[in-house]
Amino acid sequence: MSAIDLVRLSKVYPGGVTALDGVELAIADGEFFALLGPSGCGKTTLLRTIAGLEEATGGAVLIGGDDVTALPPGRRDVAMVFQDYALFPHMTVTDNIAYPLRIRQVGGAERRAKAAGTAGELGLDALLERRPAQLSGGQQQRVALARAMACHPRAFLLDEPLSNLDARMRLEARTFLKRLQRELRITCVFVTHDQAEALALADRVAGMEDGRVRQVGTPAEVFRRPANTFVASFIGSTPMNLLEGEVREGGRVAVGPAEVPGGPGAGALAPGDPVVYGVRPEYLTYAGEPTGGAFSGEVTVVENLGSAQLVTLDGESGSIQVVVDEDTEVAPGTAAWAVPRPDRVLLYRDGALVP
Numbered sequence: 001m002s003a004i005d006l007v008r009l010s011k012v013y014p015g016g017v018t019a020l021d022g023v024e025l026a027i028a029d030g031e032f033f034a035l036l037g038p039s040g041c042g043k044t045t046l047l048r049t050i051a052g053l054e055e056a057t058g059g060a061v062l063i064g065g066d067d068v069t070a071l072p073p074g075r076r077d078v079a080m081v082f083q084d085y086a087l088f089p090h091m092t093v094t095d096n097i098a099y100p101l102r103i104r105q106v107g108g109a110e111r112r113a114k115a116a117g118t119a120g121e122l123g124l125d126a127l128l129e130r131r132p133a134q135l136s137g138g139q140q141q142r143v144a145l146a147r148a149m150a151c152h153p154r155a156f157l158l159d160e161p162l163s164n165l166d167a168r169m170r171l172e173a174r175t176f177l178k179r180l181q182r183e184l185r186i187t188c189v190f191v192t193h194d195q196a197e198a199l200a201l202a203d204r205v206a207g208m209e210d211g212r213v214r215q216v217g218t219p220a221e222v223f224r225r226p227a228n229t230f231v232a233s234f235i236g237s238t239p240m241n242l243l244e245g246e247v248r249e250g251g252r253v254a255v256g257p258a259e260v261p262g263g264p265g266a267g268a269l270a271p272g273d274p275v276v277y278g279v280r281p282e283y284l285t286y287a288g289e290p291t292g293g294a295f296s297g298e299v300t301v302v303e304n305l306g307s308a309q310l311v312t313l314d315g316e317s318g319s320i321q322v323v324v325d326e327d328t329e330v331a332p333g334t335a336a337w338a339v340p341r342p343d344r345v346l347l348y349r350d351g352a353l354v355p
C-alpha cells in the first residue's frame, strides 16, 4: 500500500516565509494526484517535503500508513522526477537508469539487466548507449522516469514533468505518462501550474493558494463547481466570468443594468444580498439581437480558438467573455448580447460557492 497522508503539514523557511500552512491531504494508493496553483503557492515545497528533501516544521507525512516525517529521503521509498530531469551528462542512458541501483549496491550484471528491462518498458531500447545531450527533451524525460522506476518505489513525485517540452511533445508525453501510470498503478503526485494538464492527467486535483489547499476534487468537480472564487478564476482554459452583482426577487441577479438568472444558488439567498456571479464563457450563448435575461455590450475583441471564437463584450455589467461557434459572424464594434445557461450559473458569497 502506498497511500500518502499529510497531516497538518507546515513548512516555514528560515527567514520566516510560510510555504505550507497546515496542509491536510489524503492521496489514495494508486491515485494520480495533481497539485495545482499559481507561482509561489507552495507546490514544490509540498512535493519536496513528501520526498524528505525539505524538513517539515510541523505536522506529519505518512506513506502507506507509516510515519516517515523523521526519515531521510533515501529511506522513504519514493522517487522524485525533477523539472530539468537532473540526468548525469557524462553517463549513458543505461548508467543513468542504473544509478539508483548502484547506490543500493545491486551488482553490475543484475543492475544492467534491470536497467535494460526498465528502458525497454519505456521504449528506450535503441538509446541505451547515448548520453543525455544526444537525446530529445521527450527522450530525456523518459530516461528520468525510467531511473525513477528502476527501484520500484512506492510513489512517484513529479515536479512539472512536462514543462521543458514543446507543445506537441507535451501532448504526446502527457498521454504516455497517463498510460504508464495506469499500467503501473503506482501512486503519483505531480506538480503543475498548467490547469489543462492537471485536469487532463489527474484522478483528483488540489488547488493551492498561499500554502493552503483551497479545494480537492475530481477534474469534473473543480471545473463544474469551483468551491471559491480563487479556484474559479484559474481552472478552465478560458477563465470564468466573475462579476459583482446583487440578488433580486424571483431568483434573479442584477449585474449592473442586466437582470440575469441566478441559477441554483439563488434560492438560498435573499433579495439585496451581494454576490459574485460566475459563469464560464462556454455557458453563455451569443446573440446579435437584443434579448431578455442577458448581458449586453460592445464586441471589443474576437480571438480565434480554432474550432470556436472567444469574444469579449464590454458593457455596463463589466467585461464578459463568450465562446461562440466558428460559423457565427462576429464583428468588433457591434452590439451583442450574452445569455447565461441558468443551470451552469454559480454564485459566490464572501468568496465561497453558495451551495
Ligand code: ATP
Pocket (backbone or CB within 6 Å): 013, 014, 015, 017, 018, 019, 037, 038, 039, 040, 041, 042, 043, 044, 045, 046, 193
Ligand atoms: P513555482 O510554481 O513558481 O515553482 P511553487 O508553488 O512551487 O512555485 P514554492 O517553490 O514551494 O512555490 O515556494 C513557496 C514559497 O516559499 C514562495 O514564497 C517561495 O519564495 C518560498 N521559498 C521556496 N524555497 C525557499 C527557500 N529555500 N528559502 C526561503 N523561501 C523559500
